[in-house]
Amino acid sequence: MIELQLPDSDISITFVRSAGPGGQNVNKVATAAQLRFNLAGTSVLNDRMKARLRVLAGRRVTDDGELLIIARNHRTQEGNRREALARLQALVEEARIEPKLRRATRPTKASKERRLQGKARDQRVKTLRGKVRSDD
Numbered sequence: 001m002i003e004l005q006l007p008d009s010d011i012s013i014t015f016v017r018s019a020g021p022g023g024q025n026v027n028k029v030a031t032a033a034q035l036r037f038n039l040a041g042t043s044v045l046n047d048r049m050k051a052r053l054r055v056l057a058g059r060r061v062t063d064d065g066e067l068l069i070i071a072r073n074h075r076t077q078e079g080n081r082r083e084a085l086a087r088l089q090a091l092v093e094e095a096r097i098e099p100k101l102r103r104a105t106r107p108t109k110a111s112k113e114r115r116l117q118g119k120a121r122d123q124r125v126k127t128l129r130g131k132v133r134s135d136d
Contacts, residue, residue: 004092010038011088013081018072032072033080037088040065045092053095067091 018032039050039061057067071084107115 006044010042012036015077031075031077031080032070033084035069035084035088037067039067049095053091056091056095
């Protein structure tokens with residue numbers, strides 16, 4: 001499948017301070033990447049793909065229809081920016097795959113008979129497990 005190119009106009013990346021423990025730079029350097037993708041306004045995805053992406057993203061979609069991805073695993077802005085873009089691309093690729101429709105099927109006559117024969121066999125085995133009577 002061809003990789004879908006998302007336009008830069010639909011993506012905005014800002015850098016914020018990372019949460020959690022850190023060293024000397026933790027209160028000085030904004031390395032965590034905050035990526036916002038305009039899901040509602042993008043023209044690259046059709047309505048069905050947008051709906052699937054909205055379900056896949058879950059709580060990461062804001063009320064304004066923006067998909068928010070925060071990447072803070074790397075120590076550099078560039079590393080976090082690449083990770084955020086990769087996560088967005090993975091979500092979009094997963095949303096592109098249309099799920100197969102499930103068609104309800106019925107069991108065949110032969111499979112029903114096999115099931116009933118197996119049940120009868122198990123029933124006979126269990127009756128034979130009873131107490132042994134002496135015929136004295």
